[in-house]
Amino acid sequence: MTKSDLNILFIAINYRPEWTKEKTLIFFPLGLCNVASETKRAGYSFDILDLNVTPKTDEELKDFLRNKRYDVIAVAGLTHSYGIIKNIVRIAKEAHPDTSFVIGDAAASSIPELLLEKAGADIAVIGEGRYTFVDLLRAIENGDGFDSIEGIAYLKDGKTFHTPVRTPAAMDSYELPIWDIFEAEEYICSATNYENMRLDDNAYVHKMRPLPIHSSKGCPFRCTFCENNYFHKANPWRYHSPQYLVSVIKAMKERHGINYLYFWDDLTFFTPEQSEPLLQAIIDADLGVRFSAIARVGLLKKGRERLAEMLRDAGCAILNYSLESASPDILKVMNKHITAEQFAVQKRMLDRVGIASGINIVLGYPQETEKTIDETFKLLYDVDGFPSVGYILPIPNTPIFDYAVEKGLIGDIEEYVLNMGERQFLKMNMTGMTDERFQQVVHEHLRKIRDKMGLKIDDEHLICGTVLDKED
DSSP, X not given: OOGGGOOEEEEEOOSOTTOOTTTSOOOOOHHHHHHHHHHHHTTOOOEEEETTTSOOOHHXXXXXXXXXXXXXXXXXXXXXXXXXXXXXXXXXXXXXXXXXXXXXXXXXXXXXXXXXXXXXXXXXXXXXXXXXXXXXXXXXXXXXXXXXXXXXXXXXXXXXXXXXXXOOOOGGGOOOOOGGGSOHHHHHHGGGGGGGSTTTTOGGGTTOOEEEEXXXXXXXXXXTTSTHHHHTTTSOOEEOOHHHHHHHHHHHHHHHOOOEEEEOOSOSBOOHHHHHHHHHHHHHHTOOOEEEEEXXXXXXXXXXXXXXXXXXXXXXXXXXXXXXXXXXXXXXXXXXXXXXXXXXXXXXXXXXXXXXXXXXXXXOOTTOOHHHHHHHHHHHHXXXXXXXXXXXXXXXXXXXXXXXXXXXXXXXXXXXXXXXXXXXXXXXXXXXXXXXXXXXXHHHXXXXXXXXXXXXXXXXXXXXXXXXXXXX
């Protein structure tokens, strides 16, 4: 078999089929684009099926897959998308049983056994996938085995077999994504619907042309609910040089006319020593873009006022960071290494320089009570911080997941993952409160903060702020 004989398909899945480009902002599949870009540079041709841009029913997907036999199908997805992935694998295998199905992204690293032993996938790519996938294609092309390919899991004698972890390449060695592999303009133009998002009163979201960018990979911390607990060996924290990132941003502007960046990182800005050179490079390049990025509580504190000003001058519109809880006891079991006081200082510093705060909280640890919820929301009320609320959603291979299994809250793991949903839905209650009371307390606090801040959010969208149906 040669490169020209190998039929390859990349599928970008739609996590929320009701969220279409006509209704709201859809998010560019940057990770899959990186893998497809490297595949193209290696000399392989392939097809793209983008279910974000062109959604399909199961019957339409069956018809699509029957029309052409694919040797390899690649899908990337998060853990909670397991049910979507399993369904796509089923449909594809019914059409062509011999197709090799390759799964990447967080799902492949957190639940490889489920994907291989239950869902019918053939290979799970653990960690960075762009070079691993090309190695897999070469092995399939040459009829070789997979034992020598680092960073994968596959079935061997009916059981999941892991090859050694692949050492990630140097960050600045990565070539630019070929954004046009996917219909980049469809994603960019969907931002005209962003006025229906929670931040509808902020001027910077209007006439926005956004695309995502990675400035770093991984995270140096190990919060007990986070996927980094299992992912960090294959995905250690590392980051691009300022010069590299400026060159990427310039290319994004030249090729796609973008004026807004999403830094899709676990951690964009960590310390002043790491942050200031990047911010200064963006300022000096006068790029004319605004951005949202990720930081930790504690980045900004007394004596770091200049860093806040640099964030503003570089174009930071939103800095996202997580309080999670104001309860010292819960922060300790989360392994957060932050304090409520540090959070308040950072929020007020950002307010002073005109940068919006994207605040995340996680509710529902076993130690959670009405008192700890009151602590968290009192702090948010005092600093005018309307949060993105997430109920605890134990992810396989994290300490909080192990706790839930030990306490009998999770029995059949596949059944749990199939139904785990997303963080804005209360799927597992580990507190002593009833579900009804737990959610009632949360909504009461959110209404108080909304009313104090004068936000235009109806009760239905206090937790999930996206409005899908436009008002006339």
